[in-house]
Amino acid sequence: MTSIDVQNLTKEYGNRRVVDDLTFTVRPGRVTGFLGPNGAGKSTTMRLVLGLDRPTSGTATVGGRPYAALDEPLRHVGALLDADAAHGSRTGRDHLRVLAASNRLPARRVDEVLEETGIASVARRRVKTYSLGMRQRLGIAAALLGDPEVVMLDEPSNGLDPEGIIWIRGLLRRLAAEGRTVLVSSHLMNETASFADHLVVLGRGRLLADTPMREFIEARVRPSVRVRTSDDTALQAALADHGHEAVRQEDGSWTVPHARVDDIGRAVSIAGVPILELSSAEGTLEQAYLDLTAAETEFAAQSPSQEV
């Protein structure tokens, strides 16, 4: 099985350090979401893994070897970095055929990946007539051409319509279930939450988190409980008896922060409060991510004065 290993990776452009001593491993059999604000260094890290840029120091390897040292690299690593990588005057099919031929991949893979990515019907059209979503799908088709063990996609949902977004979710889950190593950057938190098992989060080139997604959320966002009743007074009294304070929502329901649904259910039931609705509101990836990046921004704002 093949992992991506990033070890003390640093990249400077001039005197700007955009990747700063990063160390993490992307493991097979799961989808790893790659998150971070604009300019955090995600694309640069992916480019360094693909040998498209040279690190200032540190290493990035795939299956223990630098990308440049891999034999027939497309059979090992498939990547989508830029949906505009294909030549506009070529057809989608020709673009893939050239890639297949130059990488000694069987021509039948071209038709297979065209089918797999849902663009077989437009494969004979020139790429410059494609919508952004079609170009994304073509880029993903190119990434899958060599049936690689490692797949790295930079913002693959970009430009996809709702059906495309559902499709990419299924594709990523399947690639991971097949035991592949899947690294996917995204700015869409709900999207990432729907496909990622694990997260690597960057902020200003540094590693902020490398953790299973569930743990990432649970460590930052406490769950709450939503309750709706026909007797607000009785509800408030029952909750107060158990040390809870509820917040009334615009729709007439109540939110009990930092509470578990089992405890609230038991408390209101014992007190005989009429309940119309009771549900648990788990923390979302978006809340957890904003909590982490807000802390990071605060640190950034404070650090100059701390240095004085």
Ligand SMILES: Nc1ncnc2c1ncn2[C@@H]1O[C@H](COP(=O)(O)OP(=O)(O)OP(=O)(O)O)[C@@H](O)[C@H]1O
């Ligand atoms: N070739 C380059 N020369 C100089 N600076 C660069 C170069 N490539 C990237 N940068 C800078 O490095 C920083 C990190 O960029 P990068 O694209 O890796 O971030 P990102 O996390 O992928 O951001 P986004 O989410 O916006 O895609 C940015 O400030 C960018 O301007």
